[in-house]
Amino acid sequence: MRFDAITLFPAMFDAITRFGITSRAHERGLWSLACWNPRDFATDAYRSVDDRPYGGGPGMVMLAQPLAAAIDAARAAEPAGRPVIALSPQGRPLDDARVRALARSSGAILVAGRYEAIDQRLLDSRVDEEIAVGEFVVSGGELPAMMLIDAVVRLLPGAMNDERSPAQESFAEGLLDHPQYTRPEVFEGEPVPAVLMSGHHAQIRRWRRQQALLATQRKRPDLVERARAQGRLDAEDERILAAARLAPPGSTG
Ligand SMILES: C[S@@+](CC[C@H](N)C(=O)[O-])C[C@H]1O[C@@H](n2cnc3c(N)ncnc32)[C@H](O)[C@@H]1O
Incomplete structure (x- = not known):
């Protein structure tokens, strides 16, 4: 898998090539990254990448030409046919389904904006898709x-030491993850739930499913509705949810 990043700050990407799971996967050759700085494609003596907006207003607008040249250079690299994705607060919010689809693909060319905006003609002529990471604005x-990239790369076979991890995480089955515990057995007077110490795998599986359902119902009831609509809840799940609705607060789990 290959990602190309169109960015004024290539060094920022050290954060994923030098640390953690993404770094290890990079070293193992599971993915590669090439950064293209639009400034290297600017045509004037000042290597300008932005200018004032037509019509006035605050901030600067990224010039179409250096971005277009940088994207075209990235597109000339193999594998061909990867989508050009602009990260933008105006895009469709990134979710588990899109991440998993990208993990099955050969990668993407990612356009990281800066300043107030990108010239609309660049978006129209070069960008296939806009993706947001949330309904808020960050500076770049x-x-x-x-x-x-992190969300996608950690799903690649061989990226995680335990291949089962991505299948058991929040969203994988439409629910949030169940709570986890590690040593010590008692922390500040709070013991680890007894079932986890029982060694009884069927009971542990059932308890974890129950806890995942209850956590999702409490934190993200919309996900429970969606899982129900998608037919992902069985009769036992519904029984657990119904019992929790009847129980006084704090009495479940
Ligand atoms: C300061 S923002 C520009 C926001 C723009 N004025 C608007 O209101 O849509 C600069 C860059 O940060 C990135 N950005 C900001 N918020 C984002 C978000 N929620 N998701 C993805 N990218 C974001 C985009 O690449 C954007 O071009």
């Missing part, structure tokens, strides 16, 4: 691009 597209 580098962190959003790195979030996307």
